[in-house]
Amino acid sequence: MTIPSKALRVLIIVFLFTCQLVHAQVKLPRLISDGMVMQRDAEVRVWGWAAAGEKVTVHFNNKIYQAITDAAGKWFVTLPSMKAGGPYTMTIEASSTVVVKDILIGDVWICSGQSNMALPMERVKERYADVIAKAENPAIRNFFLSTQYEFKKLRDDVPSGSWEPATRVNVLKFGAAAYFFAKTIYEKYRVPIGLINASVGGSPADAWLSPEALKKFPEQLKEAERFKNDAVVDSILSTDRARSRAWYNYIRQYDAGYNGTKRWYDTTYTATDWPVMNIPGYWSEQGLNNLNGVMWYRKEIDIPASMARQPAKLLLGCIVDSDSVYINGVLVGTTGYRYPPRRYTVPAGLLKPGKNVIVIRVINTIGKGGFVEDKVYQLSNANAAVNLTGSWQYRVGAVADPLPPTTFIQYKPGGLFNAMIAPLLHFPIKGVIWYQGESNTGRANTYHAEFRTLIEDWRRHWGQGDFPFIYVQLANYMPISTSETGWAELRGAQLKTLSVPNTGMAVTVDIGEWNDLHPLNKEDVGKRLARAAQHVAYGEKDIVYSGPIYQSMKIVGDKIVLRFVNTGSGLVTKNDEPLKYIVIAGADKKFVPANAKIEGNTIVVWNPEIKKPVAVRYAFMDNPQGANLYNKEGLPASPFRTDQ
Template structure:
């Protein structure tokens, strides 16, 4: 067929219009997909993109909703007052058809914060192996938000992601806190629970706040502006990578344990010139002293015939910083940084009757390297276990200057909000659970306003009113002090508690669930349960004791101070019996000393025979308030407090 020029142009335009429509087929955001959970009893938005002015229909639960995409191709419809239930099918029809299956209606919770929210079930397997094995529940669904940052644009969609059902296999990747929280709620209310996990280890609160809300914090706002420059990010990352690569290249070149024919991990090695130290421990405290670089460790272990040839589990506690482990010369595993537990599988056929050699190459970039105290170190075959604590031989492989820390661009202000929270804002939710604060513990005074600003920011951007926002107060951590002292972690806990002045908030106290030597304690089930108790009260309106004793006021009476509390439940108790611990008292000089304390009804009387005119009391005021034992009879611990704190902000001031 022959077209004249004018006819050709018209034909071309017609063709382009058809292909434009074809290439602009309706699509949905990653959150809206197979297996999703929609929020019950609320306005639920189903949204997406299509060609400009394209007609779109959505069919759900025997109802059909129609709309037209706007000039930009955006479209949305609202579903209202959906009762809990499912599974359902949702169909979107435009120039194409999208069918979504296995949709539930229930309660949707966003789970956010840093590593203690991110920490997956696989990391807590030693405590909850049975829970993992029995985790089969189609009514608990989980969506992991990709860990991305963006300093320039509040994104409309996620790069990837899909809803997962709960199975023994899938649950290992779920946030442990979030899973146990959801399980408690599902067991009680019998409605589906959807979990959207948007968390990132090490992230400070300012990374999770929108750019506009950061204007109230000029230092963070200015830093966010700096990192809009992609060339700056590239330069920083290139410099960091070049510096680290050069350090590791030199380290590997210098490491005597990896030079020549005889490697230091082989079973038969002349170790007559190796020194000995106790494991667990740090070589800075041994004869080697403070050295960074590579240190090799070896231990000979005698095994009975009953353990020979069988697969084994090697638990090497935690090691600072990185390690590679060999058993009888065979490599069995490596870990690249200090926080994960060292659980290694020894294959069948490696262990033998009699002498066996375990060799470990440890790389320490800075600070004290070695084996973290009070962790398990053992080799296990079935029910037989060999304790590996005690004398190990060691030798310096390579001495290095300390490696400077890297710039964690992903933690910079507003980046995580833009990439991980902004794409969620159209999705209707029941509320938020939050576990964060460790990365802001150096600036607790700022957190008093920063954390409430985050809560208000999210509520404003979600535009769902003052939805429940439940959070975890920091657990006990670091070595316990034998005298009353100041504490950044106690100050941060206080800042967290002050956020309760905001409406519809709840807090889980965890000063009894931590580990002095691990910023990632394993007891996540109790954390989830305490968050669920807060949800029962705040989100569901149940009349339950949802928190432990909370200090409200003090009264001086002679040489004593009488403390009053709320959330006393069925009464106050000293857990475990005996005397109350971790109370301190001070006179006009503000020098605190340990005090005696006694429960009288729902009050606590505090005194010290050495102080005749007391002015202030503190309780559990330390990084690790080990032994703090004021609880209510429902088994919930009292939140740490000080009567000499600055006046807590009122609700209108937060």
């Protein structure tokens, strides 16, 4: 078809005009958006994109700032240092106009690490119901980054995210530790607080290192280079998806609970021949071998008339790995992986007076499957509660080979820095709070080098000098034992990192949970981070900002005298009990329980059988639950070893 010349000219003009409009649109990074918090007492860069060679004018706080875009369309202006305040409005003009509203000037904190920093208030809402109900503070704002990875370049923006003020609804999405940190800091200084949460569950430290920093670690650098190849990434993703799909299809196809004349959750199915086992517990510890596949559980319970036909809450602790739960034949909830607490809502009308049947289908992919101990298992509402622990019927639905492990590409070296930290580097900050290390316990011997490098790397890229970097030392976890494996070693590496200038550490070895990687007490975590920040970031020199930290030792005859810093008003043991988890060794390095006596700000340690002691360790184990050395301000001592 031939287009008339006049019509062709019109099409060309429309096309060029459209292109001009598209290319002239002012674009801002997502951080620079409604509700943002900008760092006080610091020059602030405002940047974005427009057409090449275009003049951009920024109106802010009764002043005008101008820039010309470069050949790539990039531009920036620098705002002068400002005091805390707001709200303000910013207008950016070029061929188009963008207005950014409700801007506050305050303190901006990067909140990073793995799942314990990402874990939202929603996960701890039962524990902190009153705090959530009162969370109406527009001066505390949160910008949460979704998980992204990149290996080939440094990204200049994030694909999603917005600034949200603390409200009863919004706060459920705030990282819990970060929110308690911000709340404490705000209540102390009354300045707006902006939280930028760039955390990824399960992420190791090297995923947060820049390409330059990875050069110090040849193996990680090699891995990062490998993942620059899209074909490698695509192949891994495709293979993993195919394996997972085949595995789940297999257990679905051969699950006897789905393939008989009646499904095992059906109300008309009878289970008179099913054996019994206890919940909670793992089936490998109750006479069965580790089983990969499907296990079904069934229990008949009596519901009192006062509870019947009313909505209820079903709590099933934590289950390894995934579950689907039926009450009277109706699916009431499902969870796809092991860590979240099982909290299901039972709708009104489903429960009936007298006999009711709960059926749980559990899928275990590898290792120990079952129900985590020391959790709450009950069905309840305002009128009554039914305890669900104890004897349940069970039956194997399907058995399979272990599910092949998945490659978490976002955990590969450098991927998270490039995608989630690089876009933030132009944004001035007050400092960083960091909760990470669980994923490095398998190679704790290299953690100090990686973590120190990470701190130095981020400071170099931000170009703000040695800004405050406050981090959480790992909580106690796993069954109580005297083992000194990855968790103890990693806490030691974190303790050692206090030698890096302008750092602070929140000790949490007294608030973990042996059976949960994600302890619920995030309030004390946030408050202890805030205490450290008050000293390191806000210059509070007189505050007791940490528990006792081992400083040095001296051998005096057959005893060792330990000295500490951050002793506050004095060293104490909790409830004035003898010091726990203190051991001593001679030249053979065989550690045995020791006697210990607090003398002023020192501790004298000895064992009558060891005449020439050389080393002491305190709480240096994976889970020293009940470790009881504190200062009088109530802050716990960090575990330590003198034989570094």
